[in-house]
Amino acid sequence: MTVKLYDIDSHLKEFEATVISCENAVAVLDKTAFFPEGGGQTADTGEIDGVRVLDVQIKDGVIYHYLEKDIEIGKIVKCKIDWDERFRKMQNHSGEHIISGIVHSLYGFNNVGFHLSKAEMTMDFDGILTREDLLKIEKLANIAVWQNVKFNCYYPESLENLEYRSKLDLTEDVRIVEIENYDRCACCAPHVNTSAEIGVIKILDFCKLRGGVRLFVKCGSDALDDYNTRYQNDLKISSLLCAEQSEIATAVEKLIETEGNLKFLITDLKRRLIAEKVKNFNPESDVTAEFESGMDIKELQLYADQLYKKAGGIRAVLSETDGGYYFAICGDEKPLGEFFACFKNAFNVKGGGRGNMVQGTVFASHDEIVKIIL
Numbered sequence: 001m002t003v004k005l006y007d008i009d010s011h012l013k014e015f016e017a018t019v020i021s022c023e024n025a026v027a028v029l030d031k032t033a034f035f036p037e038g039g040g041q042t043a044d045t046g047e048i049d050g051v052r053v054l055d056v057q058i059k060d061g062v063i064y065h066y067l068e069k070d071i072e073i074g075k076i077v078k079c080k081i082d083w084d085e086r087f088r089k090m091q092n093h094s095g096e097h098i099i100s101g102i103v104h105s106l107y108g109f110n111n112v113g114f115h116l117s118k119a120e121m122t123m124d125f126d127g128i129l130t131r132e133d134l135l136k137i138e139k140l141a142n143i144a145v146w147q148n149v150k151f152n153c154y155y156p157e158s159l160e161n162l163e164y165r166s167k168l169d170l171t172e173d174v175r176i177v178e179i180e181n182y183d184r185c186a187c188c189a190p191h192v193n194t195s196a197e198i199g200v201i202k203i204l205d206f207c208k209l210r211g212g213v214r215l216f217v218k219c220g221s222d223a224l225d226d227y228n229t230r231y232q233n234d235l236k237i238s239s240l241l242c243a244e245q246s247e248i249a250t251a252v253e254k255l256i257e258t259e260g261n262l263k264f265l266i267t268d269l270k271r272r273l274i275a276e277k278v279k280n281f282n283p284e285s286d287v288t289a290e291f292e293s294g295m296d297i298k299e300l301q302l303y304a305d306q307l308y309k310k311a312g313g314i315r316a317v318l319s320e321t322d323g324g325y326y327f328a329i330c331g332d333e334k335p336l337g338e339f340f341a342c343f344k345n346a347f348n349v350k351g352g353g354r355g356n357m358v359q360g361t362v363f364a365s366h367d368e369i370v371k372i373i374l
């Protein structure tokens with residue numbers, strides 16, 4: 001069994017240990033401060049004797065360090081964990097216990113899922129919480145931080161008469177994490193010594209999940225980084241919209257409304273333009289092609305249909321897109337069918353149609369199209 005130094009001192013960043021075994025770059029030490037993956041939290045990383053520790057796992061009480069290469073058996077080695085990342089995890093995990101304790105005491109819901117990695121922390125509860133509930137929980141959790149309450153982690157002599165939260169039905173080696181006045185829970189992970197170390201607890205978002213809710217939460221340093229990212233975004237948006245930061249949502253609403261009005265106006269103008277072009281359309285040939293820009297398929301269909309209705313024949317209209325043209329072609333069914341068969345034969349075409357109309361995309365240049373179809 002490996003001695004778990006993180007159980008004795010969760011703030012131990014560097015330590016010395018003896019290498020008991022090392023095979024295929026997997027090392028066992030007599031004692032370690034590296035927390036192995038467990039209880040929803042990913043493993044610590046760091047260095048042993050200058051060699052990177054990539055992963056840490058525990059099996060039957062023995063902690064295995066997955067290294068970049070082998071280290072010498074029997075040697076006393078200097079070890080260092082990536083403290084910044086580990087402390088962030090402690091801030092988040094301890095924040096999770098405070099939230100779970102508050103949710104349990106206020107609503108009776110259990111924490112039934114927990115995930116903590118470098119990128120995010122999620123926690124699942126077996127009951128529905130509303131946005132209003134979450135605001136209240138978040139406030140109470142931060143009050144617990146301000147009160148600087150003690151975290152006490154221990155292995156109790158007996159579990160009898162001890163009330164505590166637990167995800168698993170363990171009866172042996174149960175480690176208890178107790179937060180003065182807030183929570184008592186079975187947990188194997190390293191925690192802060194007092195709640196002030198957490199800094200801030202921020203519930204970012206939630207979603208419904210299997211009859212309960214999943215919360216997305218950031219604590220401490222992660223919450224501060226998140227705040228800074230959002231603040232920088234707000235600053236940028238505020239400057240782009242020439243709006244006060246507190247007014248950016250209203251400014252975006254106005255922008256969306258203006259965009260909607262403009263789209264409506266552009267559609268109307270394009271329809272008028274099509275009507276004008278149709279009015280002036282006096283073809284000398286049975287087959288014509290009109291090249292346009294900025295028209296969508298619906299507009300092209302309308303345009304081709306009106307040209308055909310006015311002059312008969314085969315009437316193609318095309319509008320530029322990436323690497324080719326959108327097109328709509330109208331004509332009498334049989335000649336249109338024959339024309340479209342040649343068209344598909346000549347070019348890379350995606351599309352089709354029925355009756356008097358075919359439409360789609362053709363991947364060819366203006367000159368190639370004109371040369372073949374006119």
Ligand SMILES: [Zn+2]
Pocket residue numbers: 039093097186187188189
């Ligand atoms: Zn825990």
